[in-house]
Amino acid sequence: MPIRTADDYLASLRNRKLKVYLFGELVTEPVDHPVIRPSINAVAETYRLAEEDPQLAGAQSSLSGERVNRFLHVTESVNDVVMQNRMQRRLGQRTGTCFQRCVGMDAINSLYSVTFDIDQAHGTAYHGRFKEFVKHMQRENFVIGGAMTDAKGDRSKAPHEQVDPDMFVRVVERRDDGVVIRGAKAHQTGCINSHWLLVMPTMRLVAEDKDYAISVAVPVDHPGITYIYGRANSVSRALEGGVIDQGNAQFGGQEALIVFDDVFVPRSHIFMNGETEFAAPLVERFTAYHRRSYVCKTGLGDVIIGAAATIADYNGASKASHVRDKLVEMAHLNETIYGAGIAASHESQPTSAGNYQCDDMLANVCKHNVTRFPYELARLAQDLAGGLMVTLPSDKEFDSPVTGPILRKYLKGNPKVSVDNRRRVLRLIENMTLGRNAVGYLTESMHGAGSPQAQRIQIQRLMKLDEKKALAKKLAGVDESENEP
Ligand SMILES: Cc1cc2nc3c(=O)[nH]c(=O)nc-3n(C[C@H](O)[C@H](O)[C@H](O)COP(=O)(O)OP(=O)(O)OC[C@H]3O[C@@H](n4cnc5c(N)ncnc54)[C@H](O)[C@@H]3O)c2cc1C
Numbered sequence: 001m002p003i004r005t006a007d008d009y010l011a012s013l014r015n016r017k018l019k020v021y022l023f024g025e026l027v028t029e030p031v032d033h034p035v036i037r038p039s040i041n042a043v044a045e046t047y048r049l050a051e052e053d054p055q056l057a058g059a060q061s062s063l064s065g066e067r068v069n070r071f072l073h074v075t076e077s078v079n080d081v082v083m084q085n086r087m088q089r090r091l092g093q094r095t096g097t098c099f100q101r102c103v104g105m106d107a108i109n110s111l112y113s114v115t116f117d118i119d120q121a122h123g124t125a126y127h128g129r130f131k132e133f134v135k136h137m138q139r140e141n142f143v144i145g146g147a148m149t150d151a152k153g154d155r156s157k158a159p160h161e162q163v164d165p166d167m168f169v170r171v172v173e174r175r176d177d178g179v180v181i182r183g184a185k186a187h188q189t190g191c192i193n194s195h196w197l198l199v200m201p202t203m204r205l206v207a208e209d210k211d212y213a214i215s216v217a218v219p220v221d222h223p224g225i226t227y228i229y230g231r232a233n234s235v236s237r238a239l240e241g242g243v244i245d246q247g248n249a250q251f252g253g254q255e256a257l258i259v260f261d262d263v264f265v266p267r268s269h270i271f272m273n274g275e276t277e278f279a280a281p282l283v284e285r286f287t288a289y290h291r292r293s294y295v296c297k298t299g300l301g302d303v304i305i306g307a308a309a310t311i312a313d314y315n316g317a318s319k320a321s322h323v324r325d326k327l328v329e330m331a332h333l334n335e336t337i338y339g340a341g342i343a344a345s346h347e348s349q350p351t352s353a354g355n356y357q358c359d360d361m362l363a364n365v366c367k368h369n370v371t372r373f374p375y376e377l378a379r380l381a382q383d384l385a386g387g388l389m390v391t392l393p394s395d396k397e398f399d400s401p402v403t404g405p406i407l408r409k410y411l412k413g414n415p416k417v418s419v420d421n422r423r424r425v426l427r428l429i430e431n432m433t434l435g436r437n438a439v440g441y442l443t444e445s446m447h448g449a450g451s452p453q454a455q456r457i458q459i460q461r462l463m464k465l466d467e468k469k470a471l472a473k474k475l476a477g478v479d480e481s482e483n484e485p
């Protein structure tokens, strides 16, 4: 039965016997693990939104001829690309964290055009296979994880130059019926909460990197895969039993190291195999798509602005002019991110394969803003929160008959507001700026879809400096013939 509801999704993750390691132990059932469950809840929200608002989170697919979840839709118009951003902002508002499903959405949209282009150049049959794969995903309404980033070893060396050849995922055996891959993908968002993984190369490759030019789909429950869970800050609060201390007990993100230990992939799920010259276009199209997907962070920004405004109310400071001005500054930064991202989507152009690709320059500007502005939003939220955000005693002190009444007397701000409500908001700000969801709001904003320098390189490539110089020279009346030859 295809997955339709959030409950169907939760059921689909059970009994998969994945090899997931966390805190030194093999996790028996990730769905029931208190540290992992909030990340599953965040993905479940993508299904819940599709039920509640099918226009926003669903789309009509010409591929399968069915209405599908927007995260599985191959874009057919500029509006389809724009709608992805609107959906992402809404989900950021609902979860306050990374809801994980966009990496797969951006991977299918970039592989769709790249497989087409490889076939045109080499007479291969990747595009048709890829379409069959996407149709299958759409019909089952699966979650796809996008696995691009390799372990990478020595950053100054190409894949084939590494001391250990497994530092980038590679083909170790080519057979008539498929390939065997080995290696690891690092920092993989939502991988354990997915049903399938789309493996892609992580960087521009040269001819000697042939074995690294591999793109495949692999089921998450393949027995040759091991997942080693990333331990985010403060996740162990989920093991303490308290709710308020967690800040956002319901939702969290997920990253893990995926280890492929000689995983066989049948021919039907191979979408690139040795065509090194197409690694760079794939990385560029994927990152352009994914960098404007980072408007997701404006949904989180809406939450942090709301939390900052609420704590100012609860502290009795909301009427001060500097407080209002700081909230305006936060809104300005947040909308600046959104402006560039949604503009990148509005400027989409059709690819040779027929789907739509966002504007590369504006997507990179969006992501570059994301590497900075959430940190400033976090700083302003911490400013308005006050020091109590980090000196607040634990849930257990509030529950204690000895210390609880003392804390409820002295930690009162605005007399009309309960102390528990005040600490709920303080803990949420802590959660998003220092705690488990600071991964999704801050460090993922920095490095996800590429570290800041990756965007600067792309902006430099795209900025058409000679054209700009010509504009300036024309207006200034520059006469080049006066210059020394
Ligand atoms: C929370 C989170 C979620 C993520 N989710 C995913 C995901 O779902 N799928 C996925 O594929 N990836 C994912 N990533 C990976 C992300 O794309 C990478 O973190 C990013 O590309 C940076 O790579 P790195 O972490 O290996 O850092 P590094 O490459 O080690 O970079 C560290 C610093 O070194 C610099 N540097 C690196 N190499 C060079 C070089 N050759 N020359 C000069 N300077 C260099 C960088 O600019 C940076 O300043 C995620 C990352 C995070 C943090």
Ligand code: SF4
Pocket: 097, 098, 099, 100, 101, 102, 103, 189, 293, 294, 296, 297, 444, 448
């Ligand atoms: S960081 Fe944002 S765009 Fe990327 S998967 Fe998470 S929510 Fe989606």
